[in-house]
Amino acid sequence: xxxRLSLFAGNSNVALAQKVCSQLQICPGKAVIGRFSDGEVRxxxxxxxxxxxxxxxxSNCPPVNENLMELLVIIDALKRASARRVNVIIxxxxxxxxxxxxxxxxxxxxxxxxxxxxxAGADHVITIDLHADQIxxxxxxxxxxxxxxxxxxxxxxxxxTGDEIVxxxxxxxxxxxxFFAERLKLDLALMDYRENGAYPKIVGxxxxxxxxxxxDMIDTGKTILRTAIAAREALAGSIEACVxxxxxxxxxxxxxxxxxxxxxxxxxxxxxxCQTAMACEKIQVxxxxxxxxxxxKRVHFEESISSIFKEC
Numbered sequence: 001x002x003x004r005l006s007l008f009a010g011n012s013n014v015a016l017a018q019k020v021c022s023q024l025q026i027c028p029g030k031a032v033i034g035r036f037s038d039g040e041v042r043x044x045x046x047x048x049x050x051x052x053x054x055x056x057x058x059s060n061c062p063p064v065n066e067n068l069m070e071l072l073v074i075i076d077a078l079k080r081a082s083a084r085r086v087n088v089i090i091x092x093x094x095x096x097x098x099x100x101x102x103x104x105x106x107x108x109x110x111x112x113x114x115x116x117x118x119x120a121g122a123d124h125v126i127t128i129d130l131h132a133d134q135i136x137x138x139x140x141x142x143x144x145x146x147x148x149x150x151x152x153x154x155x156x157x158x159x160x161t162g163d164e165i166v167x168x169x170x171x172x173x174x175x176x177x178x179f180f181a182e183r184l185k186l187d188l189a190l191m192d193y194r195e196n197g198a199y200p201k202i203v204g205x206x207x208x209x210x211x212x213x214x215x216d217m218i219d220t221g222k223t224i225l226r227t228a229i230a231a232r233e234a235l236a237g238s239i240e241a242c243v244x245x246x247x248x249x250x251x252x253x254x255x256x257x258x259x260x261x262x263x264x265x266x267x268x269x270x271x272x273x274c275q276t277a278m279a280c281e282k283i284q285v286x287x288x289x290x291x292x293x294x295x296x297k298r299v300h301f302e303e304s305i306s307s308i309f310k311e312c
Contacts (some may be wrong), residue, residue: 004053004084005026006047006053007026008028008056008057009028009056009057010033010056011067012060013058013059013061013269015272016057016287016288016289016292019287020057020168023293024296024297031044031045031047031077032044032046033037037050041073043070043073045077045078045081045146048081049078049082049083050085051083053087053299053300054083055087055088055089055296056088056089058071058089059090059091059270059271060092060095060113061094061247061270061271062094067094071207072120072147075117078121086121086123086124087122087123088117088122089296092245093110093127093135095306096110096130096132096135098110099111099132099134100266108138110131110132111135114139117139118140118141124141124142126144127146128148128288129147129217131217133175140164144299144305147309148238148245149242150291151268152242153184153308155242155266155287156212156266157285160186162185163209163210164184164209165187165188165210165211165212166180166186166187166188166213167190167206167211168189168213169213169215169224169226170193170223173214173215173243174190177214180214180242189202189203190202191206191230193226200226200227202227207234208236209236209279210237210240211238211240212242213228213231213239213242213262214241214242215242215244216244218253218267219247219249219250219251220249220251220264221250221256224241224262225257240264240265241264243266243267244267245267245268245271246267246270246271246277246285248270254283258280258282265280266284267286268285268287269285269287269289
């Protein structure tokens with residue numbers, strides 16, 4: 001059934017690629033992806049991909065520039081090997097936070113990356129929880145924007161009583177939190193933070209309730225930890241957090257999570273955890289591999305993808 005499909009993995013998230021291949025019951029594509037002695041990316045596709053529907057899975061996580069360049073070279077190698085279509089799966093889209101010109105003389109790096117992917121030869125991009133929806137408009141090729149919160153919903157659905165409340169740390173994540181809360185049939189509250197120091201506070205009643213903080217990523221942890229403090233001051237019964245992308249690059253961020261009021265942090269495997277995070281008992285990982293495998297099936301057979309998220 002999959003004779004005309006191959007999935008290749010960059011070095012950023014090999015474990016996730018292997019899980020997706022396992023779900024699809026296929027072997028990973030054969031390729032040499034390494035470095036020359038001077039550090040240049042070396043790629044050699046070691047199987048016939050002529051006329052095939054090919055997929056490349058690569059997260060643009062740290063080291064971001066290394067992983068991005070590796071992805072671009074893999075795409076070029078597949079195009080020059082006459083692949084029928086190169087579908088790029090980017091579980092975490094690096095440079096996504098630079099999505100607008102919010103001050104003078106700054107780049108829109110998210111668009112630069114989109115341009116690079118198109119120029120390298122990508123025919124189609126599949127990504128999960130972009131930092132801003134408008135990034136899809138930076139591409140001249142089709143983009144399927146998946147909801148990583150779907151995996152989080154399944155992980156947290158069991159054990160709900162209905163009195164829990166979802167809290168979004170900022171207004172930018174309101175749509176994501178609303179989707180999450182609606183699927184779980186829970187109330188929604190909003191964090192109100194202002195730079196003048198008079199806040200933070202939560203707009204909504206969290207007293208005595210199980211609070212579930214939802215965000216697209218955790219990097220330095222500042223936003224989520226600030227929300228947890230506000231929830232504790234508002235006398236929340238318990239505090240948990242759900243995050244799609246565990247970037248966790250901030251200094252001491254894992255230790256801060258361990259020392260915080262957050263009892264559990266549920267993340268996905270769009271980015272591999274560092275050793276320190278893997279050792280943290282508060283952090284629970286759920287996989288997006290089943291979702292990605294289903295999306296690959298539907299892309300390959302040209303079926304609807306949006307219906308996946310209507311069914312959850």
